[in-house]
Amino acid sequence: MRFPSRAKLHETTFEADTPAGKAFDVALLVLILASVLAVMLESVAPIRHQYGAALRAFEWLVTGLFTLEYVVRLYSVGRPLRYALSFFGVVDLLAILPTYLSLVFTGAQALLVIRALRLLRIFRVLKLVQFVGEARQLRVALRASARKIIVFLGAVMTVVLIVGALVYLIEGEESGFTSIPQAMYWAIVTMTTVGYGDIAPQTVLGKVLASAIMILGYGIIAVPTGIVSVEMSAAARRPLSTQVCPRCASEEHEKGAKFCKDCGAKL
Numbered sequence: 001m002r003f004p005s006r007a008k009l010h011e012t013t014f015e016a017d018t019p020a021g022k023a024f025d026v027a028l029l030v031l032i033l034a035s036v037l038a039v040m041l042e043s044v045a046p047i048r049h050q051y052g053a054a055l056r057a058f059e060w061l062v063t064g065l066f067t068l069e070y071v072v073r074l075y076s077v078g079r080p081l082r083y084a085l086s087f088f089g090v091v092d093l094l095a096i097l098p099t100y101l102s103l104v105f106t107g108a109q110a111l112l113v114i115r116a117l118r119l120l121r122i123f124r125v126l127k128l129v130q131f132v133g134e135a136r137q138l139r140v141a142l143r144a145s146a147r148k149i150i151v152f153l154g155a156v157m158t159v160v161l162i163v164g165a166l167v168y169l170i171e172g173e174e175s176g177f178t179s180i181p182q183a184m185y186w187a188i189v190t191m192t193t194v195g196y197g198d199i200a201p202q203t204v205l206g207k208v209l210a211s212a213i214m215i216l217g218y219g220i221i222a223v224p225t226g227i228v229s230v231e232m233s234a235a236a237r238r239p240l241s242t243q244v245c246p247r248c249a250s251e252e253h254e255k256g257a258k259f260c261k262d263c264g265a266k267l
Contacts, residue, residue, distance in 0.1 A: 007246065009076035013069065014244040028069070032095075032118050035062040039112045059109060063099040066115075070096060078247030078265065086249055091117045141231035148227050156191075156220060163187040163213055167206055175202045191217040 004012075015021040035058075041047045042055045070092050074080040083089045095118055098111035164184035171177040176199035177186065186199050190213045201207050244250070247265035259266055 006076050009072055010244075010246045013073050013076055014246070014249065029119060031062060031065065032115050035059065036113055036116050038062075039110065043110065056109075059099060059112065063096050066092070066096045073249075076246075077249045078245075079249070079263070083249035088118075089249070141228055144231040145224075145227045149224055152223055152227070159216075160184050160187045160191065163191075163209065167201065167209055170203060170206045170209065171201055175199070175206070187213060190214060191220060193217050193221070 011018055012020045012024050038055050038058050042052065042059075048055070073083060073089075073092065077083045084093070091114070095112070095115040098108050098114070101108040101111075161180075161184060164180050164187045167186065168177050168180050168183040171183075177183045182199070189196050190210055193214060201210050245260035245263060245265055245267060248260060248263040250260055250262040257267060
């Protein structure tokens with residue numbers, strides 16, 4: 001039996017434009033759904049007691065298939081390291097690691113729900129390139145917003161530190177504020193309007209401070225949304241294809257592109 005060439009393996013495992021590639025991806029998506037469902041069912045005690053052995057056997061079978069698929073992907077792409085460090089490359093690796101880790105760390109197999117991230121390939125499989133484009137726009141907007149949001153979070157943490165110290169001085173240990181870190185926890189819970197209620201100010205001055213923090217929280221929540229919205233409006237839109245570079249596994253090429261935007265390889 002002749003072993004398939006690298007080009008044929010790449011076409012099957014990475015491309016969704018051919019019948020073989022689409023069939024492979026659809027089968028992969030079904031297998032992912034089945035494996036995630038199996039992990040969820042195993043967490044239910046009655047089902048685990050009755051069908052635990054069968055579910056674990058299925059889990060190992062799926063992990064074996066995914067491991068083989070991951071190795072084939074590394075073999076079929078021209079730059080294996082580039083694929084391994086890409087988003088889907090990391091997700092593909094994380095999809096198989098928990099099962100092996102469960103041999104050392106009991107219960108690690110619950111992390112197999114990470115496999116659900118692989119379902120994001122459904123947009124490419126079903127040729128929903130408009131969704132691929134929207135995902136790219138969102139990623140570009142988040143990347144462009146990162147520094148602004150980091151600065152914003154730094155300012156928020158400074159406010160939390162100051163408010164935590166103030167409420168610690170105002171309320172003291174008798175009201176449950178046993179330390180500044182504990183008071184900072186309260187400030188974060190209050191500022192985000194979560195309000196667990198496990199600790200609360202008892203004095204009038206403490207309640208006034210809490211009220212101010214609650215009102216400030218509404219404004220703080222809106223800031224990151226505004227930052228990302230502006231960047232999304234500024235993000236460029238262009239029609240994309242579902243082709244994957246055979247050399248570096250780069251995706252999101254412009255529709256009609258003949259060469260890879262990253263490495264220059266022919267598509």
